[in-house]
Amino acid sequence: MPPTLRGRLVGQEVRAMRELAGLTVAELAARSRGGVRQIERVEAGHVPIRFPDMVACAPVLGDRYQRLFQASQEAHLAELRCTWGVEATRVLDLLHATATGVHTVAHGTRPFTLFLMPEGPDIVFHAHLTAAFFTEDDGETSAARHIVDALPADS
Structure with a gap:
C-alpha cells in the first residue's frame, strides 16, 4: 500500500531517531534482527505498518516505542x-x-x-x-x- 500522511509522520520520527543514534538502515536492521526492507517501509510511511516492522525499529525508539507503535496502528486513518x-x-x-x-x-x-x-x-x-x-x-x-x-x- 502507498504511504499515508500518518504513516509518513511515524516514519519521519523513526528516521530522525535512527539518525540521531548514528545508525544506517542496515545497522539498525542488523541490531534488531529485522530486515532492511522492514525499516525502509516504516520510514517511508507505508501502511499497514506491521508489528514486525515496528519491533525491528524498537532498538532506536526506546521509551517512545509505545507511542509510535500506537501511532503506527492508526496510520491507515484518512x-x-x-x-x-x-x-x-x-x-x-x-x-x-x-x-x-x-x-x-x-x-x-x-x-x-x-x-x-x-x-x-x-x-x-x-x-x-x-x-x-x-x-x-x-x-x-x-x-x-x-x-x-x-x-x-x-x-
Whole structure:
C-alpha cells in the first residue's frame, strides 16, 4: 500500500531517531534482527505498518516505542486533526517538503490547500480556528482537485 500522511509522520520520527543514534538502515536492521526492507517501509510511511516492522525499529525508539507503535496502528486513518503549534507545524513542514504541487483556494465558504503527493493519496488541508485538519479522503481530494482544475489559469 502507498504511504499515508500518518504513516509518513511515524516514519519521519523513526528516521530522525535512527539518525540521531548514528545508525544506517542496515545497522539498525542488523541490531534488531529485522530486515532492511522492514525499516525502509516504516520510514517511508507505508501502511499497514506491521508489528514486525515496528519491533525491528524498537532498538532506536526506546521509551517512545509505545507511542509510535500506537501511532503506527492508526496510520491507515484518512483524517488527522491537530491543535495549532508544534504538531501542526510538523505536518505542514512535511507536506511542503514532499508535495509535488500545492494549490491554495482562498475564496468561497471553505478555503483549503491541496497537496499533490508524488506517491500515495493527495492531502487536503483546512485551517480551523482551533485546529488544523488534514484529510486523504477520496471524495474530499477529488472535490478539491475538481475546484483547482476549474480555476482560471492566472489564479
